[in-house]
Amino acid sequence: MRRIRSKLMELAEAVVGTEYNAILILIKPHISTPRLTSVWESLLRILRPEVSNRLSLVIYGSKETVELPKPLSWDLKRAAQELIEHGIKDPVPIRKRSTAFYDILRILMVHWFRESGPLTSKTLGELAGFSYPTIAASLERLEPYLSIHSDRRVELRRFPEQPWREFLALSEGVRATRRYADRSGRPRAFEMLMERLRSEGSADTAIGGVLGARHYLPSLDISGIPRLDLTINASQIQRVDDIMHRLDPALKLAERNEPGRVVVHVVRQPQSLFTSDSDGNRWADEVDCILDLYEARLDQQAHELQSALSAKAIQ
Protein backbone atom coordinates (compact mmCIF):
# COMPACT_ATOMS: atom_id res chain seq x y z
CA MET A 1 0.00 0.00 0.00
CA ARG A 2 2.88 2.34 0.83
CA ARG A 3 4.33 1.67 -2.63
CA ILE A 4 1.06 2.54 -4.32
CA ARG A 5 0.75 5.80 -2.38
CA SER A 6 4.30 6.63 -3.30
CA LYS A 7 3.67 5.91 -7.00
CA LEU A 8 0.57 8.10 -7.01
CA MET A 9 2.55 10.95 -5.50
CA GLU A 10 5.26 10.44 -8.11
CA LEU A 11 2.66 10.75 -10.85
CA ALA A 12 1.22 13.87 -9.24
CA GLU A 13 4.67 15.44 -9.22
CA ALA A 14 5.20 14.40 -12.82
CA VAL A 15 2.14 16.23 -14.15
CA VAL A 16 2.71 19.47 -12.23
CA GLY A 17 3.64 22.22 -14.69
CA THR A 18 2.98 20.05 -17.72
CA GLU A 19 0.05 19.41 -20.01
CA TYR A 20 0.21 15.66 -19.48
CA ASN A 21 -2.26 13.31 -17.89
CA ALA A 22 -0.98 10.35 -15.91
CA ILE A 23 -2.44 6.93 -15.28
CA LEU A 24 -1.36 4.47 -12.63
CA ILE A 25 -2.12 0.95 -13.81
CA LEU A 26 -2.25 -1.86 -11.28
CA ILE A 27 -2.26 -5.33 -12.80
CA LYS A 28 -3.92 -7.93 -10.60
CA PRO A 29 -3.08 -6.19 -7.32
CA HIS A 30 -3.23 -8.15 -4.11
CA ILE A 31 -5.19 -5.35 -2.45
CA SER A 32 -8.99 -5.21 -2.85
CA THR A 33 -10.57 -2.70 -5.19
CA PRO A 34 -12.59 -0.95 -2.40
CA ARG A 35 -9.40 -0.50 -0.36
CA LEU A 36 -7.53 0.88 -3.37
CA THR A 37 -10.45 3.18 -4.18
CA SER A 38 -10.39 4.50 -0.64
CA VAL A 39 -6.64 5.21 -0.81
CA TRP A 40 -7.09 6.88 -4.16
CA GLU A 41 -9.85 9.16 -2.92
CA SER A 42 -7.99 10.14 0.21
CA LEU A 43 -4.93 11.05 -1.80
CA LEU A 44 -6.87 13.12 -4.29
CA ARG A 45 -8.29 15.19 -1.48
CA ILE A 46 -4.85 16.51 -0.58
CA LEU A 47 -3.92 17.43 -4.17
CA ARG A 48 -4.83 20.62 -5.98
CA PRO A 49 -7.70 20.06 -8.47
CA GLU A 50 -5.52 21.06 -11.45
CA VAL A 51 -3.29 18.14 -10.54
CA SER A 52 -5.83 15.59 -9.30
CA ASN A 53 -8.04 16.16 -12.36
CA ARG A 54 -5.27 14.82 -14.57
CA LEU A 55 -4.63 11.62 -12.65
CA SER A 56 -6.35 8.31 -13.26
CA LEU A 57 -6.11 4.91 -11.68
CA VAL A 58 -6.75 1.68 -13.59
CA ILE A 59 -7.18 -1.47 -11.53
CA TYR A 60 -6.84 -4.46 -13.86
CA GLY A 61 -8.24 -7.30 -11.81
CA SER A 62 -8.92 -10.95 -12.57
CA LYS A 63 -12.63 -10.34 -13.04
CA GLU A 64 -13.02 -6.70 -13.95
CA THR A 65 -11.18 -3.53 -14.80
CA VAL A 66 -11.97 -0.44 -12.75
CA GLU A 67 -11.13 3.03 -13.97
CA LEU A 68 -11.04 5.92 -11.51
CA PRO A 69 -12.25 8.60 -11.08
CA LYS A 70 -14.25 7.94 -14.28
CA PRO A 71 -14.00 5.75 -17.41
CA LEU A 72 -11.01 6.67 -19.56
CA SER A 73 -11.40 8.32 -22.93
CA TRP A 74 -11.17 5.99 -25.90
CA ASP A 75 -7.56 6.85 -26.78
CA LEU A 76 -6.36 6.65 -23.17
CA LYS A 77 -8.21 3.36 -22.78
CA ARG A 78 -6.40 1.98 -25.81
CA ALA A 79 -3.03 3.22 -24.55
CA ALA A 80 -3.74 1.69 -21.14
CA GLN A 81 -4.71 -1.62 -22.71
CA GLU A 82 -1.41 -1.75 -24.59
CA LEU A 83 0.50 -1.13 -21.40
CA ILE A 84 -1.52 -3.78 -19.58
CA GLU A 85 -0.80 -6.34 -22.29
CA HIS A 86 2.88 -5.44 -22.18
CA GLY A 87 2.89 -5.62 -18.39
CA ILE A 88 1.29 -9.05 -18.39
CA LYS A 89 3.75 -10.35 -20.95
CA ASP A 90 6.87 -8.85 -19.40
CA PRO A 91 6.23 -8.13 -15.75
CA VAL A 92 8.85 -6.00 -14.06
CA PRO A 93 10.45 -8.36 -11.59
CA ILE A 94 9.83 -7.42 -8.03
CA ARG A 95 12.70 -8.25 -5.78
CA LYS A 96 11.44 -10.69 -3.24
CA ARG A 97 12.83 -11.20 0.20
CA SER A 98 12.64 -14.93 -0.45
CA THR A 99 15.24 -14.64 -3.21
CA ALA A 100 17.39 -12.07 -1.40
CA PHE A 101 19.26 -14.84 0.34
CA TYR A 102 20.40 -16.28 -2.99
CA ASP A 103 21.49 -12.88 -4.29
CA ILE A 104 23.61 -12.45 -1.18
CA LEU A 105 24.92 -15.99 -1.46
CA ARG A 106 25.91 -15.31 -5.06
CA ILE A 107 27.84 -12.17 -4.11
CA LEU A 108 29.72 -13.94 -1.35
CA MET A 109 30.55 -16.89 -3.58
CA VAL A 110 31.80 -14.70 -6.42
CA HIS A 111 33.96 -12.68 -4.05
CA TRP A 112 35.28 -15.91 -2.58
CA PHE A 113 36.07 -17.37 -6.02
CA ARG A 114 37.80 -14.16 -7.00
CA GLU A 115 39.68 -13.92 -3.70
CA SER A 116 38.69 -10.29 -3.44
CA GLY A 117 38.63 -10.26 0.34
CA PRO A 118 35.98 -9.79 3.02
CA LEU A 119 33.01 -7.43 2.70
CA THR A 120 31.28 -5.18 5.18
CA SER A 121 27.51 -5.53 5.62
CA LYS A 122 27.18 -2.07 4.15
CA THR A 123 29.05 -3.04 0.97
CA LEU A 124 27.09 -6.25 0.75
CA GLY A 125 23.88 -4.25 1.09
CA GLU A 126 24.95 -1.89 -1.68
CA LEU A 127 25.94 -4.71 -3.98
CA ALA A 128 22.78 -6.70 -3.33
CA GLY A 129 20.39 -3.76 -3.07
CA PHE A 130 18.93 -4.88 0.26
CA SER A 131 18.68 -3.22 3.62
CA TYR A 132 20.67 -4.21 6.69
CA PRO A 133 18.01 -6.48 8.27
CA THR A 134 17.81 -8.58 5.10
CA ILE A 135 21.59 -8.80 4.88
CA ALA A 136 21.87 -9.69 8.56
CA ALA A 137 19.24 -12.43 8.25
CA SER A 138 21.02 -13.96 5.28
CA LEU A 139 24.41 -13.84 6.99
CA GLU A 140 22.91 -15.59 9.96
CA ARG A 141 21.79 -18.45 7.73
CA LEU A 142 25.21 -18.60 6.16
CA GLU A 143 27.12 -18.40 9.42
CA PRO A 144 28.51 -21.99 9.34
CA TYR A 145 30.29 -21.15 6.10
CA LEU A 146 31.53 -17.67 6.99
CA SER A 147 34.65 -16.14 8.38
CA ILE A 148 33.69 -13.11 10.41
CA HIS A 149 36.61 -10.76 10.87
CA SER A 150 37.23 -8.60 13.94
CA ASP A 151 35.99 -5.53 12.06
CA ARG A 152 32.74 -7.44 11.27
CA ARG A 153 33.64 -7.91 7.63
CA VAL A 154 32.62 -11.30 6.29
CA GLU A 155 33.68 -13.77 3.62
CA LEU A 156 33.12 -17.42 2.85
CA ARG A 157 35.64 -19.81 4.31
CA ARG A 158 34.41 -22.94 2.54
CA PHE A 159 32.02 -23.91 -0.17
CA PRO A 160 28.42 -23.44 1.10
CA GLU A 161 27.15 -26.91 0.20
CA GLN A 162 23.66 -26.83 1.67
CA PRO A 163 22.60 -23.31 0.59
CA TRP A 164 24.09 -24.02 -2.82
CA ARG A 165 21.94 -27.12 -3.24
CA GLU A 166 18.87 -25.02 -2.43
CA PHE A 167 19.99 -22.38 -4.91
CA LEU A 168 20.45 -25.05 -7.57
CA ALA A 169 16.95 -26.39 -6.98
CA LEU A 170 15.39 -22.95 -7.26
CA SER A 171 17.72 -21.41 -9.79
CA GLU A 172 15.39 -21.40 -12.79
CA GLY A 173 12.74 -19.44 -10.91
CA VAL A 174 15.20 -17.22 -9.07
CA ARG A 175 16.89 -16.32 -12.34
CA ALA A 176 13.64 -15.99 -14.35
CA THR A 177 15.12 -18.16 -17.10
CA ARG A 178 13.70 -17.81 -20.64
CA ARG A 179 14.58 -19.98 -23.61
CA TYR A 180 14.70 -18.81 -27.21
CA ALA A 181 14.62 -21.30 -30.07
CA ASP A 182 15.90 -20.73 -33.59
CA ARG A 183 13.12 -20.99 -36.15
CA SER A 184 15.10 -20.06 -39.26
CA GLY A 185 16.28 -23.53 -40.19
CA ARG A 186 19.69 -21.90 -40.50
CA PRO A 187 20.82 -20.92 -37.03
CA ARG A 188 23.44 -18.27 -36.65
CA ALA A 189 26.75 -19.45 -35.26
CA PHE A 190 27.32 -18.68 -31.60
CA GLU A 191 30.44 -16.75 -32.56
CA MET A 192 28.31 -14.47 -34.71
CA LEU A 193 25.83 -13.93 -31.89
CA MET A 194 28.72 -13.06 -29.59
CA GLU A 195 30.14 -10.67 -32.12
CA ARG A 196 26.78 -8.95 -32.43
CA LEU A 197 26.52 -8.77 -28.67
CA ARG A 198 29.94 -7.12 -28.54
CA SER A 199 28.95 -4.58 -31.16
CA GLU A 200 25.85 -3.70 -29.13
CA GLY A 201 28.23 -2.77 -26.34
CA SER A 202 25.60 -3.27 -23.65
CA ALA A 203 26.94 -3.27 -20.11
CA ASP A 204 23.82 -5.11 -18.93
CA THR A 205 24.21 -8.34 -20.92
CA ALA A 206 26.90 -10.95 -20.38
CA ILE A 207 27.81 -14.38 -21.70
CA GLY A 208 27.60 -17.36 -19.40
CA GLY A 209 27.12 -21.07 -19.98
CA VAL A 210 29.80 -23.16 -21.60
CA LEU A 211 31.52 -20.15 -23.11
CA GLY A 212 31.59 -18.34 -19.79
CA ALA A 213 32.77 -21.47 -18.02
CA ARG A 214 35.61 -21.80 -20.52
CA HIS A 215 36.52 -18.19 -19.87
CA TYR A 216 36.98 -18.96 -16.18
CA LEU A 217 38.41 -22.45 -16.73
CA PRO A 218 39.99 -22.83 -20.18
CA SER A 219 40.79 -26.50 -19.48
CA LEU A 220 37.09 -27.35 -19.00
CA ASP A 221 36.43 -30.80 -20.40
CA ILE A 222 33.81 -30.14 -23.05
CA SER A 223 33.70 -30.09 -26.82
CA GLY A 224 31.05 -28.15 -28.65
CA ILE A 225 28.59 -25.60 -27.39
CA PRO A 226 25.02 -26.79 -26.91
CA ARG A 227 23.52 -23.33 -26.42
CA LEU A 228 24.37 -19.72 -25.67
CA ASP A 229 23.56 -18.63 -22.12
CA LEU A 230 23.18 -14.93 -21.50
CA THR A 231 22.71 -13.15 -18.23
CA ILE A 232 21.01 -9.79 -18.24
CA ASN A 233 20.48 -7.23 -15.58
CA ALA A 234 16.90 -7.07 -14.31
CA SER A 235 16.68 -3.44 -15.40
CA GLN A 236 16.65 -4.74 -18.98
CA ILE A 237 14.01 -7.42 -18.58
CA GLN A 238 11.45 -5.59 -20.67
CA ARG A 239 13.99 -5.32 -23.45
CA VAL A 240 14.85 -9.02 -23.61
CA ASP A 241 12.74 -9.70 -26.69
CA ASP A 242 14.25 -6.63 -28.34
CA ILE A 243 17.78 -7.74 -27.44
CA MET A 244 17.05 -11.19 -28.87
CA HIS A 245 15.62 -9.67 -32.03
CA ARG A 246 18.77 -7.62 -32.49
CA LEU A 247 20.94 -10.67 -32.01
CA ASP A 248 18.84 -12.63 -34.47
CA PRO A 249 15.21 -12.18 -35.50
CA ALA A 250 15.04 -15.97 -35.83
CA LEU A 251 15.15 -16.35 -32.05
CA LYS A 252 11.62 -16.84 -30.75
CA LEU A 253 10.43 -17.65 -27.27
CA ALA A 254 10.62 -21.45 -27.06
CA GLU A 255 7.61 -23.64 -26.53
CA ARG A 256 7.41 -25.77 -23.42
CA ASN A 257 10.06 -28.52 -23.57
CA GLU A 258 11.57 -27.03 -26.71
CA PRO A 259 15.35 -26.70 -26.34
CA GLY A 260 16.68 -23.17 -26.35
CA ARG A 261 19.44 -22.07 -28.65
CA VAL A 262 19.83 -18.95 -26.56
CA VAL A 263 18.87 -19.06 -22.89
CA VAL A 264 18.48 -15.85 -20.92
CA HIS A 265 18.77 -15.49 -17.15
CA VAL A 266 18.16 -12.44 -15.01
CA VAL A 267 20.35 -11.13 -12.22
CA ARG A 268 18.60 -8.84 -9.85
CA GLN A 269 21.29 -7.19 -7.81
CA PRO A 270 21.84 -3.55 -8.80
CA GLN A 271 25.57 -3.95 -9.31
CA SER A 272 26.35 -6.81 -11.65
CA LEU A 273 29.39 -8.98 -11.10
CA PHE A 274 30.13 -9.28 -14.80
CA THR A 275 33.73 -9.29 -15.95
CA SER A 276 35.11 -8.32 -19.34
CA ASP A 277 38.06 -9.26 -21.48
CA SER A 278 40.32 -7.44 -23.90
CA ASP A 279 38.21 -8.59 -26.88
CA GLY A 280 35.25 -6.67 -25.55
CA ASN A 281 33.31 -9.71 -24.35
CA ARG A 282 31.36 -9.32 -21.15
CA TRP A 283 31.17 -12.44 -19.00
CA ALA A 284 28.53 -13.52 -16.52
CA ASP A 285 29.81 -14.22 -13.04
CA GLU A 286 31.16 -17.61 -12.02
CA VAL A 287 28.02 -18.59 -10.12
CA ASP A 288 25.84 -18.01 -13.14
CA CYS A 289 28.18 -20.05 -15.32
CA ILE A 290 28.02 -23.01 -12.93
CA LEU A 291 24.24 -22.76 -12.70
CA ASP A 292 24.00 -22.57 -16.49
CA LEU A 293 25.99 -25.78 -16.86
CA TYR A 294 23.81 -27.63 -14.37
CA GLU A 295 20.71 -26.35 -16.07
CA ALA A 296 22.01 -27.58 -19.43
CA ARG A 297 22.49 -31.02 -17.84
CA LEU A 298 26.25 -30.65 -18.06
CA ASP A 299 26.62 -31.79 -14.46
CA GLN A 300 30.12 -33.15 -14.91
CA GLN A 301 31.40 -29.88 -16.33
CA ALA A 302 29.50 -27.84 -13.75
CA HIS A 303 31.11 -29.82 -10.96
CA GLU A 304 34.51 -29.47 -12.62
CA LEU A 305 34.19 -25.68 -12.75
CA GLN A 306 32.83 -25.45 -9.22
CA SER A 307 35.64 -27.62 -7.86
CA ALA A 308 38.34 -25.74 -9.74
CA LEU A 309 37.13 -22.36 -8.52
CA SER A 310 36.66 -23.60 -4.95
CA ALA A 311 40.12 -25.18 -4.88
CA LYS A 312 41.66 -21.93 -6.04
CA ALA A 313 39.76 -20.00 -3.37
CA ILE A 314 40.76 -22.34 -0.55
CA GLN A 315 44.48 -22.29 -1.44
Next chain:
Amino acid sequence: MNGLTPADVLAQVSAALPEHCRKHIIVIGSLAAGYSFFAGDSTKAVRTKDVDCILEPFEAAVATGEAIARALIDAGWQRRLAGEHTVPGTPATPDRDLPAVRLYPPSADMKSADAWFIELLTVPESEHQSERKWTRITLREGDFALPSFRYLSIVSYRALPVQSLGIRYARPELMALANLLEHPSIKLETIKSELPVDRRIKRSNKDLGRVLAIAVLADVDDFRPWIAHWLPALRHCFPSQWTSIAAKLGDGLRELLRSEGDFDQAYDTCINGLLSSVSTTREQLRIAAQRLIADAIEPVEQVARASTEPSKARQGNDDY
Protein backbone atom coordinates in the same frame (compact mmCIF):
# COMPACT_ATOMS: atom_id res chain seq x y z
CA MET B 1 8.22 -23.28 -68.06
CA ASN B 2 8.79 -25.99 -65.54
CA GLY B 3 12.27 -27.03 -64.56
CA LEU B 4 14.48 -24.65 -66.52
CA THR B 5 18.12 -25.40 -66.03
CA PRO B 6 19.58 -21.90 -65.85
CA ALA B 7 22.98 -22.78 -67.27
CA ASP B 8 21.45 -24.49 -70.30
CA VAL B 9 19.16 -21.56 -71.09
CA LEU B 10 21.94 -19.03 -70.73
CA ALA B 11 24.17 -21.09 -73.02
CA GLN B 12 21.40 -21.24 -75.61
CA VAL B 13 20.75 -17.50 -75.39
CA SER B 14 24.43 -16.64 -75.62
CA ALA B 15 25.01 -18.92 -78.61
CA ALA B 16 22.19 -17.25 -80.53
CA LEU B 17 23.48 -13.71 -79.99
CA PRO B 18 25.89 -11.94 -82.36
CA GLU B 19 29.26 -12.14 -80.69
CA HIS B 20 29.82 -8.38 -80.64
CA CYS B 21 26.51 -7.87 -78.82
CA ARG B 22 27.12 -10.25 -75.94
CA LYS B 23 29.11 -7.80 -73.86
CA HIS B 24 26.09 -5.49 -73.77
CA ILE B 25 23.71 -8.16 -72.41
CA ILE B 26 22.90 -8.65 -68.74
CA VAL B 27 20.42 -11.37 -67.82
CA ILE B 28 18.23 -10.44 -64.87
CA GLY B 29 15.26 -11.90 -63.03
CA SER B 30 14.68 -15.39 -61.75
CA LEU B 31 16.95 -16.98 -64.35
CA ALA B 32 19.86 -14.84 -63.19
CA ALA B 33 19.06 -15.67 -59.58
CA GLY B 34 18.75 -19.35 -60.44
CA TYR B 35 22.05 -19.30 -62.28
CA SER B 36 23.73 -17.57 -59.37
CA PHE B 37 22.47 -20.03 -56.79
CA PHE B 38 22.05 -23.28 -58.71
CA ALA B 39 24.73 -23.09 -61.41
CA GLY B 40 26.61 -26.04 -60.02
CA ASP B 41 23.53 -28.14 -59.26
CA SER B 42 21.78 -29.74 -62.20
CA THR B 43 19.00 -31.00 -59.92
CA LYS B 44 17.86 -27.48 -59.06
CA ALA B 45 15.52 -25.82 -61.52
CA VAL B 46 13.79 -22.46 -61.90
CA ARG B 47 10.22 -21.86 -62.95
CA THR B 48 10.09 -18.89 -65.26
CA LYS B 49 8.73 -18.10 -68.69
CA ASP B 50 10.63 -14.96 -69.52
CA VAL B 51 14.34 -14.48 -69.84
CA ASP B 52 14.80 -10.75 -69.25
CA CYS B 53 17.90 -9.27 -70.86
CA ILE B 54 19.05 -5.72 -70.21
CA LEU B 55 21.00 -3.93 -72.90
CA GLU B 56 23.54 -1.51 -71.52
CA PRO B 57 24.94 1.07 -71.62
CA PHE B 58 21.93 3.08 -72.74
CA GLU B 59 23.93 4.67 -75.57
CA ALA B 60 24.54 1.23 -77.12
CA ALA B 61 21.05 -0.11 -76.49
CA VAL B 62 19.38 0.83 -79.77
CA ALA B 63 22.12 -0.52 -82.03
CA THR B 64 22.56 -3.61 -79.89
CA GLY B 65 18.81 -4.22 -79.66
CA GLU B 66 18.42 -3.94 -83.42
CA ALA B 67 21.35 -6.26 -84.07
CA ILE B 68 20.19 -8.88 -81.60
CA ALA B 69 16.56 -8.85 -82.72
CA ARG B 70 17.64 -9.10 -86.34
CA ALA B 71 19.99 -12.00 -85.68
CA LEU B 72 17.44 -13.94 -83.65
CA ILE B 73 14.56 -13.43 -86.07
CA ASP B 74 16.80 -14.40 -88.97
CA ALA B 75 17.78 -17.53 -87.05
CA GLY B 76 14.15 -18.56 -86.77
CA TRP B 77 13.25 -17.20 -83.33
CA GLN B 78 9.51 -16.64 -83.17
CA ARG B 79 7.75 -13.52 -81.96
CA ARG B 80 5.55 -13.88 -78.92
CA LEU B 81 2.17 -12.61 -79.98
CA ALA B 82 0.54 -11.98 -76.65
CA GLY B 83 -0.23 -8.89 -74.63
CA GLU B 84 -1.63 -5.51 -75.43
CA HIS B 85 0.67 -4.52 -78.30
CA THR B 86 1.72 -7.21 -80.73
CA VAL B 87 1.79 -5.49 -84.13
CA PRO B 88 5.08 -3.77 -85.06
CA GLY B 89 4.65 -0.02 -85.17
CA THR B 90 5.24 2.61 -87.83
CA PRO B 91 7.18 5.84 -87.40
CA ALA B 92 3.84 7.39 -86.43
CA THR B 93 3.15 4.96 -83.60
CA PRO B 94 3.76 6.50 -80.18
CA ASP B 95 6.68 4.85 -78.35
CA ARG B 96 4.43 3.61 -75.55
CA ASP B 97 2.26 1.67 -78.05
CA LEU B 98 5.13 -0.24 -79.61
CA PRO B 99 5.54 -3.95 -78.91
CA ALA B 100 8.52 -5.15 -76.92
CA VAL B 101 10.97 -7.62 -78.44
CA ARG B 102 9.86 -11.01 -77.11
CA LEU B 103 11.14 -14.06 -78.95
CA TYR B 104 10.83 -17.81 -78.48
CA PRO B 105 13.71 -20.07 -79.57
CA PRO B 106 13.22 -21.67 -83.01
CA SER B 107 12.39 -25.10 -81.65
CA ALA B 108 10.04 -23.93 -78.89
CA ASP B 109 6.48 -25.16 -78.73
CA MET B 110 4.85 -21.90 -77.75
CA LYS B 111 1.84 -23.69 -76.31
CA SER B 112 3.98 -25.81 -74.05
CA ALA B 113 4.17 -25.03 -70.38
CA ASP B 114 7.94 -25.36 -70.70
CA ALA B 115 8.30 -22.73 -73.41
CA TRP B 116 10.39 -19.71 -72.55
CA PHE B 117 11.05 -16.49 -74.39
CA ILE B 118 13.67 -13.78 -74.33
CA GLU B 119 12.68 -10.14 -73.71
CA LEU B 120 14.94 -7.17 -74.38
CA LEU B 121 15.03 -4.18 -72.03
CA THR B 122 17.44 -1.36 -71.41
CA VAL B 123 18.72 0.78 -68.57
CA PRO B 124 17.34 4.29 -67.96
CA GLU B 125 19.05 7.12 -69.79
CA SER B 126 19.68 8.96 -66.53
CA GLU B 127 18.92 8.83 -62.82
CA HIS B 128 16.05 11.25 -63.37
CA GLN B 129 13.84 8.77 -65.18
CA SER B 130 11.13 7.93 -62.68
CA GLU B 131 8.52 6.12 -64.79
CA ARG B 132 8.67 3.29 -67.30
CA LYS B 133 10.02 4.58 -70.61
CA TRP B 134 10.11 3.07 -74.11
CA THR B 135 13.07 3.42 -76.45
CA ARG B 136 12.29 2.82 -80.14
CA ILE B 137 14.23 0.40 -82.31
CA THR B 138 13.56 -0.16 -85.99
CA LEU B 139 13.57 -3.49 -87.78
CA ARG B 140 12.52 -4.59 -91.26
CA GLU B 141 9.28 -5.84 -89.68
CA GLY B 142 8.50 -2.44 -88.20
CA ASP B 143 9.20 -0.53 -85.00
CA PHE B 144 9.58 -2.10 -81.56
CA ALA B 145 10.59 -0.71 -78.20
CA LEU B 146 12.95 -1.47 -75.35
CA PRO B 147 11.27 -0.82 -72.02
CA SER B 148 13.33 0.65 -69.19
CA PHE B 149 12.48 0.98 -65.55
CA ARG B 150 13.90 3.34 -63.00
CA TYR B 151 15.90 0.81 -61.02
CA LEU B 152 17.30 -1.33 -63.85
CA SER B 153 20.52 0.66 -63.53
CA ILE B 154 20.94 -0.84 -60.05
CA VAL B 155 20.44 -4.34 -61.41
CA SER B 156 23.08 -3.86 -64.09
CA TYR B 157 25.66 -2.44 -61.71
CA ARG B 158 28.82 -4.56 -61.62
CA ALA B 159 27.09 -7.54 -63.24
CA LEU B 160 28.96 -10.84 -63.19
CA PRO B 161 30.18 -12.88 -66.18
CA VAL B 162 28.34 -16.07 -67.15
CA GLN B 163 31.29 -18.46 -67.33
CA SER B 164 33.05 -17.64 -70.61
CA LEU B 165 29.88 -17.09 -72.60
CA GLY B 166 30.46 -13.36 -73.01
CA ILE B 167 27.14 -12.34 -71.45
CA ARG B 168 26.63 -11.27 -67.83
CA TYR B 169 24.05 -11.82 -65.13
CA ALA B 170 22.82 -9.51 -62.40
CA ARG B 171 24.04 -9.85 -58.84
CA PRO B 172 21.20 -11.30 -56.79
CA GLU B 173 21.71 -8.86 -53.93
CA LEU B 174 21.35 -5.95 -56.36
CA MET B 175 18.18 -7.45 -57.87
CA ALA B 176 16.90 -7.59 -54.31
CA LEU B 177 17.87 -3.94 -53.81
CA ALA B 178 16.14 -2.87 -57.03
CA ASN B 179 12.93 -4.63 -55.99
CA LEU B 180 13.02 -3.02 -52.56
CA LEU B 181 13.49 0.40 -54.15
CA GLU B 182 10.70 -0.24 -56.65
CA HIS B 183 8.21 -1.00 -53.87
CA PRO B 184 8.40 1.46 -50.97
CA SER B 185 4.77 0.48 -50.39
CA ILE B 186 2.39 -2.31 -51.43
CA LYS B 187 0.77 -1.00 -54.57
CA LEU B 188 -2.61 -2.16 -55.81
CA GLU B 189 -1.38 -2.95 -59.32
CA THR B 190 -1.75 -6.65 -60.06
CA ILE B 191 0.07 -8.94 -62.45
CA LYS B 192 -1.87 -9.45 -65.66
CA SER B 193 -3.82 -12.67 -65.34
CA GLU B 194 -7.03 -14.39 -66.32
CA LEU B 195 -7.84 -14.96 -62.68
CA PRO B 196 -10.67 -13.02 -61.01
CA VAL B 197 -9.52 -9.62 -59.81
CA ASP B 198 -9.58 -10.63 -56.14
CA ARG B 199 -7.30 -13.60 -56.86
CA ARG B 200 -4.67 -11.72 -58.82
CA ILE B 201 -1.20 -11.36 -57.36
CA LYS B 202 -0.11 -7.83 -56.59
CA ARG B 203 3.04 -6.84 -58.43
CA SER B 204 4.56 -5.57 -55.18
CA ASN B 205 3.97 -8.89 -53.45
CA LYS B 206 5.61 -10.82 -56.27
CA ASP B 207 8.62 -8.50 -56.43
CA LEU B 208 9.09 -8.25 -52.66
CA GLY B 209 8.65 -12.02 -52.50
CA ARG B 210 11.52 -12.20 -54.97
CA VAL B 211 13.64 -10.23 -52.50
CA LEU B 212 12.91 -12.81 -49.82
CA ALA B 213 13.50 -15.74 -52.15
CA ILE B 214 16.91 -14.31 -52.96
CA ALA B 215 17.58 -13.88 -49.25
CA VAL B 216 16.70 -17.53 -48.61
CA LEU B 217 18.66 -18.82 -51.59
CA ALA B 218 21.71 -16.79 -50.62
CA ASP B 219 21.92 -19.32 -47.79
CA VAL B 220 23.61 -16.90 -45.44
CA ASP B 221 22.75 -16.06 -41.89
CA ASP B 222 24.37 -12.64 -42.09
CA PHE B 223 23.23 -10.03 -44.59
CA ARG B 224 25.57 -7.28 -43.47
CA PRO B 225 27.99 -7.93 -46.38
CA TRP B 226 25.22 -6.88 -48.77
CA ILE B 227 25.63 -3.31 -47.59
CA ALA B 228 29.02 -3.19 -49.31
CA HIS B 229 27.25 -3.88 -52.63
CA TRP B 230 24.16 -1.78 -52.02
CA LEU B 231 25.70 1.52 -51.03
CA PRO B 232 28.16 1.84 -53.96
CA ALA B 233 25.37 0.88 -56.38
CA LEU B 234 23.02 3.48 -54.91
CA ARG B 235 25.67 6.18 -54.97
CA HIS B 236 26.77 5.32 -58.50
CA CYS B 237 23.32 5.02 -60.08
CA PHE B 238 21.57 7.81 -58.20
CA PRO B 239 24.31 10.30 -57.27
CA SER B 240 21.88 13.13 -56.53
CA GLN B 241 18.95 11.12 -55.19
CA TRP B 242 20.27 8.09 -53.35
CA THR B 243 19.78 9.43 -49.86
CA SER B 244 16.11 10.16 -50.35
CA ILE B 245 15.31 6.85 -52.04
CA ALA B 246 17.43 4.77 -49.65
CA ALA B 247 15.96 6.40 -46.56
CA LYS B 248 12.73 4.47 -47.09
CA LEU B 249 14.34 1.33 -48.47
CA GLY B 250 12.52 -1.12 -46.22
CA ASP B 251 9.10 0.51 -46.02
CA GLY B 252 7.47 -1.80 -48.53
CA LEU B 253 8.91 -4.94 -46.99
CA ARG B 254 7.77 -3.87 -43.53
CA GLU B 255 4.29 -3.29 -44.92
CA LEU B 256 4.37 -6.77 -46.46
CA LEU B 257 5.25 -8.30 -43.09
CA ARG B 258 2.37 -6.46 -41.42
CA SER B 259 -0.21 -7.71 -43.91
CA GLU B 260 -0.94 -11.44 -43.70
CA GLY B 261 -2.74 -11.50 -47.05
CA ASP B 262 0.06 -9.75 -48.90
CA PHE B 263 2.68 -11.90 -47.22
CA ASP B 264 0.79 -15.04 -48.22
CA GLN B 265 0.81 -13.91 -51.84
CA ALA B 266 4.56 -13.27 -51.64
CA TYR B 267 5.09 -16.70 -50.08
CA ASP B 268 3.01 -18.45 -52.72
CA THR B 269 4.89 -16.80 -55.57
CA CYS B 270 8.18 -17.81 -53.97
CA ILE B 271 7.39 -21.49 -53.49
CA ASN B 272 5.96 -21.68 -57.01
CA GLY B 273 8.96 -19.89 -58.44
CA LEU B 274 12.49 -19.41 -57.21
CA LEU B 275 12.01 -21.50 -54.09
CA SER B 276 10.31 -24.40 -55.85
CA SER B 277 13.39 -26.56 -55.24
CA VAL B 278 14.05 -25.33 -51.72
CA SER B 279 11.69 -26.33 -48.94
CA THR B 280 10.84 -23.15 -47.04
CA THR B 281 8.14 -22.50 -44.47
CA ARG B 282 6.23 -19.26 -44.07
CA GLU B 283 8.01 -18.64 -40.79
CA GLN B 284 11.41 -19.16 -42.38
CA LEU B 285 10.56 -16.69 -45.14
CA ARG B 286 9.39 -14.18 -42.55
CA ILE B 287 12.59 -14.64 -40.57
CA ALA B 288 14.64 -14.11 -43.74
CA ALA B 289 12.83 -10.79 -44.11
CA GLN B 290 13.45 -9.82 -40.51
CA ARG B 291 17.13 -10.69 -40.75
CA LEU B 292 17.49 -8.72 -43.98
CA ILE B 293 15.82 -5.69 -42.43
CA ALA B 294 17.94 -5.79 -39.29
CA ASP B 295 21.25 -6.57 -41.02
CA ALA B 296 21.21 -4.58 -44.23
CA ILE B 297 18.12 -2.44 -44.74
CA GLU B 298 18.15 -0.54 -41.46
CA PRO B 299 21.87 0.29 -41.63
CA VAL B 300 21.51 1.57 -45.21
CA GLU B 301 18.48 3.64 -44.22
CA GLN B 302 20.46 5.07 -41.33
CA VAL B 303 23.42 5.96 -43.55
CA ALA B 304 21.06 7.60 -46.02
CA ARG B 305 19.30 9.63 -43.35
CA ALA B 306 22.58 10.59 -41.74
CA SER B 307 23.90 11.72 -45.10
CA THR B 308 21.09 14.25 -45.35
CA GLU B 309 22.19 15.74 -42.03
CA PRO B 310 25.60 17.41 -42.46
CA SER B 311 26.67 16.77 -38.86
CA LYS B 312 26.03 13.05 -39.18
CA ALA B 313 27.10 12.56 -42.77
CA ARG B 314 30.76 12.05 -42.00
CA GLN B 315 29.99 9.40 -39.38
CA GLY B 316 27.57 7.55 -41.64
CA ASN B 317 29.89 7.57 -44.61
CA ASP B 318 32.90 6.57 -42.56
CA ASP B 319 31.11 3.47 -41.31
CA TYR B 320 30.77 2.02 -44.79
